[in-house]
Amino acid sequence: MEEFQYKLTMFGFSALCEDIEEVERRLSLYPAERYDLENGDECFLIDLQTREKYEIILNKDRFTIKFHN
Secondary structure (H helix, E strand, O other), X not given: OOOOOEEXXXXXXXXXXXXXXXXXXXXXXXXXXXXXXXXXXXOEEEEOOOOXXXXXXXXXXXXXXXXXX
């Protein structure tokens, strides 16, 4: 059975991901234009182990995870 570490939500759709590499692969599939056309507030990542929520932001036309500093 697969273990998922993250839940990625983009524009109202969600996907369970095994690791951060899978999250980054999925983020690279979304066109940057979609951020302006749809609600960017609906883009976030949840760590299923810690329950922390991270924003997904558009940075230089690429979707990026905004980790807390």
